[in-house]
Amino acid sequence: MCQGQAVQGLRRRSSFLKLTGDAIKGAVAAISDFNKLPAATPVFARRSLSDSALQQRDGPRSKQQVTLEELAQHNTPEDCWLVIKNKVYDVSGWGPQHPGGHVIYTYAGKDATDVFACFHAQTTWSQLRPFCIGDIVEEEPMPALLKDFRELRTRLQQQGLFRSNKLYYLYKVASTLSLLAAALAVLITQRDSWLGLVGGAFLLGLFWQQSGWLAHDFLHHQVFTDRQWNNVMGYFLGNVCQGFSTDWWKSKHNVHHAVPNELDSDSKAARDPDIDTLPLLAWSSEMLDSMSNSGARLFVRMQHYFFFPILLFARMSWCQQSVAHASDLSRTSKAGVYELAYLALHYAWFLGAAFSVLPPLKAVVFALLSQMFSGFLLSIVFVQSHNGMEVYSDTKDFVTAQIVSTRDILSNVWNDWFTGGLNYQIEHHLFPTLPRHNLGKVQKSIMELCHKHGLVYENCGMATGTYRVLQRLADVAAEA
Numbered sequence: 001m002c003q004g005q006a007v008q009g010l011r012r013r014s015s016f017l018k019l020t021g022d023a024i025k026g027a028v029a030a031i032s033d034f035n036k037l038p039a040a041t042p043v044f045a046r047r048s049l050s051d052s053a054l055q056q057r058d059g060p061r062s063k064q065q066v067t068l069e070e071l072a073q074h075n076t077p078e079d080c081w082l083v084i085k086n087k088v089y090d091v092s093g094w095g096p097q098h099p100g101g102h103v104i105y106t107y108a109g110k111d112a113t114d115v116f117a118c119f120h121a122q123t124t125w126s127q128l129r130p131f132c133i134g135d136i137v138e139e140e141p142m143p144a145l146l147k148d149f150r151e152l153r154t155r156l157q158q159q160g161l162f163r164s165n166k167l168y169y170l171y172k173v174a175s176t177l178s179l180l181a182a183a184l185a186v187l188i189t190q191r192d193s194w195l196g197l198v199g200g201a202f203l204l205g206l207f208w209q210q211s212g213w214l215a216h217d218f219l220h221h222q223v224f225t226d227r228q229w230n231n232v233m234g235y236f237l238g239n240v241c242q243g244f245s246t247d248w249w250k251s252k253h254n255v256h257h258a259v260p261n262e263l264d265s266d267s268k269a270a271r272d273p274d275i276d277t278l279p280l281l282a283w284s285s286e287m288l289d290s291m292s293n294s295g296a297r298l299f300v301r302m303q304h305y306f307f308f309p310i311l312l313f314a315r316m317s318w319c320q321q322s323v324a325h326a327s328d329l330s331r332t333s334k335a336g337v338y339e340l341a342y343l344a345l346h347y348a349w350f351l352g353a354a355f356s357v358l359p360p361l362k363a364v365v366f367a368l369l370s371q372m373f374s375g376f377l378l379s380i381v382f383v384q385s386h387n388g389m390e391v392y393s394d395t396k397d398f399v400t401a402q403i404v405s406t407r408d409i410l411s412n413v414w415n416d417w418f419t420g421g422l423n424y425q426i427e428h429h430l431f432p433t434l435p436r437h438n439l440g441k442v443q444k445s446i447m448e449l450c451h452k453h454g455l456v457y458e459n460c461g462m463a464t465g466t467y468r469v470l471q472r473l474a475d476v477a478a479e480a
Contacts, residue, residue: 072110080093080104143397169223218230247335249322279300308376323340421437427439427442
């Protein structure tokens with residue numbers, strides 16, 4: 001009996017090693033193949049700023065003198081004008097081709113100077129010319145807050161704080177991959193122990209969480225000057241390691257950055273996807289106005305009790321959304337085919353490890369537990385960043401919107417590591433391309449900016465942040 005179990009165990013380990021090796025080879029081949037894509041389609045083939053598209057917009061067009069009132073009337077995706085440094089640009093219908101996705105429409109009819117500067121490389125400014133249709137004739141006086149913010153950004157650039165430390169990120173990638181090695185080691189050596197199974201699942205969930213933070217850094221172009229390499233690492237860490245679609249994440253996350261905690265005119269969370277959590281969770285009394293279903297309101301009345309259990313299932317929902325998004329994208333673009341291939345590699349190594357080492361029942365339990373651990377570890381950080389902060393539907397300038405909707409968590413060795421630097425959430429939202437290791441260096445300057453202009457800078461411990469989130473849920477539940 002013992003000999004038979006030993007032979008069976010050896011077979012499972014051999015099978016696991018083969019599957020893992022095949023997955024790694026596939027990942028390397030896929031990323032290598034992806035890196036050979038033509039320059040015109042650097043990452044998102046359906047969204048490249050191609051030469052032909054530029055030529056179509058580069059024909060002769062008369063320059064207009066545009067009033068602020070006229071600008072505000074062009075505020076839909078089909079008729080979208082926006083202002084950058086007092087120049088008016090017509091980007092109507094450009095969302096499907098825009099590398100950042102439909103986020104471009106969130107500033108339709110508005111001044112997009114600061115949000116554009118925060119997300120785009122210096123070289124992107126030269127690509128604006130074909131979209132320019134005129135100038136603003138009645139410029140609004142620049143608010144003192146925006147003037148000070150832009151001067152601060154210039155100082156940070158001059159100080160070199162937007163340049164990353166490559167050795168730091170090499171260490172972060174290596175230490176994160178070591179979590180995967182530890183999870184697999186526990187899974188293999190403790191496969192006969194239920195406690196070992198739980199420990200391995202927790203380590204795997206932690207690996208997925210930390211992979212997410214690293215993918216976040218690369219996809220915000222914090223690491224490499226060449227954005228192509230940031231995207232390659234984003235595919236590896238996001239799709240292959242973590243199991244989330246890069247294109248899906250960018251599509252929703254860019255919008256979240258542009259309009260955090262903002263509701264539309266109907267009090268629906270159609271602006272910021274990160275608070276679009278109805279019918280499960282409502283983050284403001286205004287969101288209740290969009291609820292007509294009495295059964296959903298009944299659930300919301302108890303939302304503060306269901307909050308933590310809901311977090312356990314967050315990753316499963318995001319995985320489903322990732323696959324659905326990549327599947328839809330694959331019907332119209334080669335980028336979607338790559339997305340699906342990388343996601344397939346993720347499930348090949350993950351499920352291959354579970355089912356080649358463990359008997360079927362334990363493998364299923366391991367898979368579910370790792371998903372639930374990761375969902376909780378990811379979402380407990382997310383909710384502290386913005387939930388329980390101001391939810392608004394009125395128009396705010398870029399800087400004010402980021403600060404009133406965002407909370408920092410106190411810095412210490414544990415918080416900095418566990419949250420992947422996202423405990424400096426205010427700094428990150430104001431400067432999304434600033435490398436993680438430099439966020440703490442600008443915190444004092446942001447605090448001074450807030451104090452000067454009468455903005456509340458919220459910075460508290462993780463326990464306090466969690467309490468404030470639960471308190472907001474309870475307050476809204478009482479009004480449901």
